[in-house]
Amino acid sequence: MSRSPDHAPGGLGRLWAQRLFDWFDRRYQIAGLIEFLRHKDVPITGMSFLYYFGGIALFLFVVQVVTGVLLLMYYVPSADQAYESVHNIMAKIHFGWLIRSLHAWSANLLILSVMIHLFSVFFLRAYRNPRELTWATGFGLLGLVFAFGFSGYLLPWNQRAFFATKVGTDILGQLPVVGTFLLTVLRGGEEVTGATLGRFFGLHVAILPGLATLLVGGHLLLIQRQGMSHPAAWLKQPPEQRRSMPFFPNFLARDLLLWFLILNAVAAVAVFWPAELGDKADPFGAAPAGIKPEWYFLSQYQVLKWMPARIGPISGERVGILAMMFAGLAVFLLPFCDRAVEGDPRRRWLDFFGVAAVTGLILLTVVGYVSQ
Amino acid sequence: MSVPNDRSVPGEAPTDPPSSVRRRILDVLLGVSFFTWLGSVVYPVVRYLLPPEGPALEQRTIRVGEVKDFKKNSGTLFRMGAKPGILICTPSGELRAFLAVCTHLQCTVQYKPDEGVIWCACHNGRYNLQGINISGPPPRPLTPLQVKLKGNEVYVSLA
Numbered sequence: 001m002s003r004s005p006d007h008a009p010g011g012l013g014r015l016w017a018q019r020l021f022d023w024f025d026r027r028y029q030i031a032g033l034i035e036f037l038r039h040k041d042v043p044i045t046g047m048s049f050l051y052y053f054g055g056i057a058l059f060l061f062v063v064q065v066v067t068g069v070l071l072l073m074y075y076v077p078s079a080d081q082a083y084e085s086v087h088n089i090m091a092k093i094h095f096g097w098l099i100r101s102l103h104a105w106s107a108n109l110l111i112l113s114v115m116i117h118l119f120s121v122f123f124l125r126a127y128r129n130p131r132e133l134t135w136a137t138g139f140g141l142l143g144l145v146f147a148f149g150f151s152g153y154l155l156p157w158n159q160r161a162f163f164a165t166k167v168g169t170d171i172l173g174q175l176p177v178v179g180t181f182l183l184t185v186l187r188g189g190e191e192v193t194g195a196t197l198g199r200f201f202g203l204h205v206a207i208l209p210g211l212a213t214l215l216v217g218g219h220l221l222l223i224q225r226q227g228m229s230h231p232a233a234w235l236k237q238p239p240e241q242r243r244s245m246p247f248f249p250n251f252l253a254r255d256l257l258l259w260f261l262i263l264n265a266v267a268a269v270a271v272f273w274p275a276e277l278g279d280k281a282d283p284f285g286a287a288p289a290g291i292k293p294e295w296y297f298l299s300q301y302q303v304l305k306w307m308p309a310r311i312g313p314i315s316g317e318r319v320g321i322l323a324m325m326f327a328g329l330a331v332f333l334l335p336f337c338d339r340a341v342e343g344d345p346r347r348r349w350l351d352f353f354g355v356a357a358v359t360g361l362i363l364l365t366v367v368g369y370v371s372q
Numbered sequence: 373m374s375v376p377n378d379r380s381v382p383g384e385a386p387t388d389p390p391s392s393v394r395r396r397i398l399d400v401l402l403g404v405s406f407f408t409w410l411g412s413v414v415y416p417v418v419r420y421l422l423p424p425e426g427p428a429l430e431q432r433t434i435r436v437g438e439v440k441d442f443k444k445n446s447g448t449l450f451r452m453g454a455k456p457g458i459l460i461c462t463p464s465g466e467l468r469a470f471l472a473v474c475t476h477l478q479c480t481v482q483y484k485p486d487e488g489v490i491w492c493a494c495h496n497g498r499y500n501l502q503g504i505n506i507s508g509p510p511p512r513p514l515t516p517l518q519v520k521l522k523g524n525e526v527y528v529s530l531a
Binding site for chain 2: 070073074092093094095096098099263
């Protein structure tokens with residue numbers, strides 16, 4: 001006996017879903033919105049797995065928001081109580097250790113996936129005209145995740161965080177013209193104190209999330225509006241051999257499955273390697289031996305370590321910082337310089353730069369990690 | 373393992389093909405697994421949101437002060453564990469104590485010397501000096517506390 005769809009399991013649910021949909025559609029014409037979601041196609045190539053990293057970053061951002069809001073319920077942003085409140089979360093609150101470890105681990109994974117996402121867009125040339133602003137908003141988001149990492153690192157007010165913040169803000173203070181201003185504004189004075197903690201807290205839980213929500217929204221809107229870029233390898237194929245998949249719902253279903261797996265994996269990692277807390281910050285104690293920044297700042301850290309004390313008339317540190325800022329600017333301006341259109345096979349030499357950048361970053365990070 | 377796809381015999385009413393039974397079993401298994409997983413996500417969050425019970429702050433007996441600290445026709449608020457208490461010295465000089473928590477919506481009450489009543493400013497509730505609700509919205513009398521004198525010292529304990 002063949003079943004009619006109405007009698008299939010879930011038939012009643014589907015009927016209600018249809019009614020709900022109609023209710024909204026009559027008022028807000030959401031059918032057009034669905035159409036807007038549907039029109040995006042994902043090109044299928046050997047490199048299609050790279051398309052998942054943007055979605056992974058988005059999912060991990062949501063995990064950050066949820067676990068971050070939960071941590072806010074017990075965290076106290078003051079130099080006197082911050083460390084104790086985090087200790088309380090780790091030791092006394094039910095599953096507090098899990099929530100904080102999830103926050104810490106998914107933050108690291110978020111930064112990693114944003115980096116992979118950036119490089120995949122680079123190698124697929126997906127930043128080219130007309131997607132300059134998608135690249136620019138994505139670049140802004142990369143800056144934001146670094147700022148999130150940097151500001152969140154201080155909040156437990158432990159020894160490592162205290163000195164990392166001292167060094168990190170000092171580096172910003174080296175910037176010409178605005179350096180001193182930035183340093184004072186960020187620290188809330190000349191030194192890293194409870195005032196700094198208050199400012200970093202505000203930055204981490206209010207200003208940065210607000211900016212990130214705006215940029216993520218803009219980024220997604222642009223992608224949805226323009227559809228996905230077609231890589232050269234896909235365009236090279238004869239039209240009848242080009243394969244693609246609707247983003248909604250086909251690709252999204254794959255995204256969901258992957259997010260599910262990632263959440264489980266992060267939870268498992270959090271169980272076996274919970275986030276550490278260390279010793280409470282002592283502003284008048286010596287910096288502990290072997291103190292290093294988080295892995296995503298190790299490459300910059302290593303570059304600064306290699307800089308000689310002076311290069312000509314200016315300090316080596318300042319030269320290093322300026323060099324890195326120019327590198328960042330070049331990455332930001334890339335789509336405005338590479339004026340080729342989608343699928344243009346020229347400028348293969350850019351790949352050389354990309355590979356050099358990835359290799360350089362990995363090498364510097366490893367050296368930074370193992371060096372004394 | 374091979375399962376015949378169609379066991380229906382010509383002339384007989386066709387039964388559910390086994391594939392649809394298998395599908396339903398899979399649906400159930402998937403559904404159960406999904407909700408188990410969802411539970412394992414929601415449970416830690418709910419437990420996290422409920423703060424663990426701290427050490428019992430509620431001391432049974434509190435020293436409030438000395439008899440001379442309390443003038444006639446006055447009320448004094450004090451801490452009774454995590455809650456406020458009120459010690460009334462009546463116009464006749466008798467000491468009485470209550471939890472200063474209004475039974476309406478838990479505002480902290482005060483003594484009104486001009487009227488000789490315990491008054492809640494939030495919604496104009498009134499209690500007499502026995503702690504009985506006499507006007508306004510409070511539904512019940514205040515919780516009475518026991519007052520004990522040890523020499524000159526005034527102690528209050530949960531009744």
